[in-house]
Amino acid sequence: MDFLDSPEEAEYRAGLRAWLERLTAEHDGPGMSTRDWHRTLYDAGYIGQTWTVEEGGKGLPPTYDVILTQEVARADAPSVPANPNYLGRTIFKFGTEEQKAKFLEPTLNGDIQWCQGFSEPGAGSDLASMRTRAELVGDEWVINGQKLWTSAAHESDWCFLLARSEPDAPRHKGISVFLVDMKTPGVTVRPIRTTDGHEHTCETFWDDVRIPAGNILGRRGGGWPIAMWALQFERGPADLGIVAGLLKGLHKLDAYAREHELDASADVRRAIAKAYVDIRVLDLNSVRQLSNRVAGHAPGSDGPVAKLLWAIGAQSLGHAWLDALGPLALTGADDGHAVSEYFYSRPSSVYGGSAQIQRNLLAQRFLGMPRT
Amino acid sequence: MLAVPTPEQELLADTVRSLGAAVGVRNPQDLDAFQHEKAWAALAGTGLLGLRVRDDGQPEASGVDVMIVAQGLGAQLSPAPFLASAALAIELLELAGADRPLIDAIAAGDAQPGLLLDRGLTGLADITAGDGGVLIGGVHSDHALALRGNQVVRVQGPFGPGGGADLTSRTTRIAPGTELSATGVGEPLTPEAVRRWTALALTLVSADCAGAMRAAVDGVIEYSKQRIAYGVPIASFQALQHLIADAFTACEAAVTTTSYAAWAIDAAEPVEALLAARTAKAWVGAVARNVVETVMQIYGGIGQTWEHISHVYARRALLDVALFGDENYQLDQIFDLRREVG
Structure with missing residues (x-):
């Protein structure tokens, strides 16, 4: 080891x-x-x-x-x-020669920035219940619907979009992947203001968006396994980006506590140390899981464990901001920064499959506990 | 960077597992019949007692190896005091530069010193203060190791019968003011040596607890698949699935942090090794009680009886959480260590 x-x-x-x-x-x-x-x-x-x-x-x-x-x-x-790793690889695996020639190089070099059109107002953790539809009319797909949590949509060139193309098929078998130019008429992007007061993500509206028939990735109705294949690469190295961000956040809190002499309090020191421990656990977990991949071990329960620890680490930092500043945070002495950090941490147990879904997955798929 | 056990380390884990009933207990009744001498001989026979013996200044086995043994013995609820009386005793004597015969006797299984901790269980007792302390390990021994300032001392017993919460690891309280007969061993410890030893102690206790927690959770997962209520296995209830998923995740993370701490014992600077060990212990301290309570909860009525194994896991975890400082104790130290590491 x-x-x-x-x-x-x-x-x-x-x-x-x-x-x-x-x-x-x-x-x-x-x-x-x-x-x-x-x-x-x-x-x-x-x-x-x-x-x-x-x-x-x-x-x-x-x-x-x-x-x-x-x-x-x-x-x-x-x-x-993160896009090159998980969307680029997916296009390489499932794309036609023409698609690979068109998308791979610019995905790698950054000329194409992607967004991911997965979640919808009625389909979050239960992604397969999505209703955005794609209909083949002549030699074009016509897309209609709404997507939510389309992060970075406002600065993206293309969207990796999931839509229901086979309305009569069982729900996991009626979904296809479409590659959509965000400049196509009918695409509307609206930033979403999250509870921390900032605009981190977007909602997108798709009204009679017409794209060439060739912009489907893989076969009709074959989108679900492609999306799942892509998501396995979203974990792992991408988590390390999260860790890096959390460690930066912790240093910021540490510096604030020192500057304002909040760290004279034992409670404040403990809150900061606690966040450090929880973030470090996430950090080491990523290293161990990646090492297991290098050693050729199957991922097993790694995905849900990583996502649960991610939420624990992120939310521990959010709590540390609130606890360290206490009444100062609640009365705006710091221009609302701590409260903003706190609210910023809350979605981490919701996005990417909620903590509850992760627990279901872990128990049912990996610990062999039966579904009811 | 390849943070997975080597084939040799996998083999070591198998060796510990294969000792099975000779060193561990499966239910509380086994405790009465447990043969301490036989267990100690089995550990000596496989060479596990002498893992930290130095050969030319280098320990025979790495921190990771000892961690694997501690985790395996924790999983088997072993009453053999491997951690205190072998691994930590030898490490302390080696760091003090004690005479070889003292160390070799422990490795051979002929001597089994206890460790005298302060009454708060946060570290080795300094007998200068005359505050007494608590003896761990050394179940059948007449002497213990402690400190006088920075000097390692051998304290002569007998110390009276063991007791305490953990049925697999007995503790003996030494009242304040008790006259202790002590002789110095080796040279005074450097601050660096104290840090290295403390890092190993924290890591091995964390490993023991991680092993015990994981075994307890594995056991209750199996039970939940057999136990029928309302005509279905209770494992199918989402409320229980979520409790178990959280306990499982806590255990996985405990193994991960403990592995890093164990690696750091030999591979990192003392301050980093200590920070890693306190981090592992803080995590274990934060989750352990909840994990063993979850296990008892899912076993239901049977899990509340003396004859069931679940309280044996719980008692071991409770003592482990306290040994060398609980979560809050670690957090206080971590805050300062982090700034020292920079």
Whole structure:
């Protein structure tokens, strides 16, 4: 059991760190737009590094993505884009030659930014109950419906959209994947203001959106397994991006507590230490799970365990903000920052499959407890 | 970076499992018939007692190896005091540079010292204070290890009969003001050595607790699939599924943090090793009581009886949570250690 870099990993880490330091010194890295940052990482060879050589990557083990996210967080640069790994790979696996030629390169280099059109007002954790429909009319698919939690839709070029194309099929078998240009007439994006007061995500409206018949990914009605296949890559390395963000948040809280001398209180010190423990648990869990993948062990219960620990870590930090500032937070002495952080942490047990769904999955699928 | 057990470490876990009934208990009745000498001989015979013996300054087995043994013995509710009387005793004597015969006698199973902790169970007792303490391990021994300032001392018994909450690991209280006859062993410990030893202690207690929790949860999952209520297995009730999913997740995370702490024992700087160990212990301290209570709850009526195994798990977990400091104790230390690590 080894948590330390191998010689190859150490060399990679050192090269990456030096590159990040140069970049920060020359360009003010953190100030870049999402697209520019993506392109910069791509040009330096860091995007798609863990794809197989056949897929156009370098075939590095997933632990290299751990190192990448760790070092990027250490340099306080924006997080590593997640889309190439999970949507790019999916297009590679399920796309036609034409689709691969059109989408793979720009997905990797950042020219195409994707959003994910999965959830709907009536279909969150129970995703298969979605009602957005796609109808083949002549040589075009016509899409009508509404999607919710379409994160980054306002700055995306294309959408990886799930819609019901076979209205008479059983619910898991009537869904297809569509690749939709967000500039297509009939697509409306509206930011959603979440409880923390900020606009982190969007809702999207699809009114008679006409796309070419060839923009279906995989076969008609075959979208559900494709979506599930894609989501398995959303976990893992992507979680490490979460960890990096949470650790940054914790440092911010720590600095605030020190600056305002809140850490003279034993309760405040404990609240901060507690958040540290819970975030560190999530961090180490990601490393252990990725190591298991490298060692060739099946993921088993990893997905639900990771998502449950993610929510615990995120919400522990939210609680620490509230508990550390106490009445200061509730009376606006900090311009509402702590309360905002607290509310920001709440959806972590809802999105990506609620904590309750994760518990069902864990018990029923992996611990062999029967469904009623 | 490959944070999975090596084939050798898998084999070690199998070895501990295969000792089975010779070192562990399956139900409370086994406790009366438990043969301490035989269990200790079995552990000595497989070489497990001497894992931390130094050869040319290097421990024979890594922190991860010892953690695997502690976890396995915790899962079997072993009454053999491996943790206190072998792994931690030898580590302490090695760090103090004690004479070889003292150490070799423990590894061979011929000596079984207890550890004298302070009355709050947060660490080794400093006998200078004359505050007495609590003896752990050393079930059939007439001596214990403690500190006088930074000096490791051998305290001469006898200490009186054991008792306490944990039926598998007896404790003996030494009243404040008790005259203790003690002789120094080896050289005074450096602050770094104290940190290293404390990190190992926290890690092994966390591993013991993680093993016990995981075995308790595995047991109740099986039970829930057999036990019928309202015509169906109770495992099909979502309310119970959610309790078990949370307990399972808590155990997984306990194993993960403990694994990292164990790795850090030999591979990281003392301050990082101590931070990792306190982090593992803080997590275990936060979840353990809830996990064993969940197990007792799902067993229902039978889980509330003396003859059932669930309270044996619970009692072991309760003592583990307290040993070397509970969650709040760890959190207080973690806050400062984090700033020291930077």
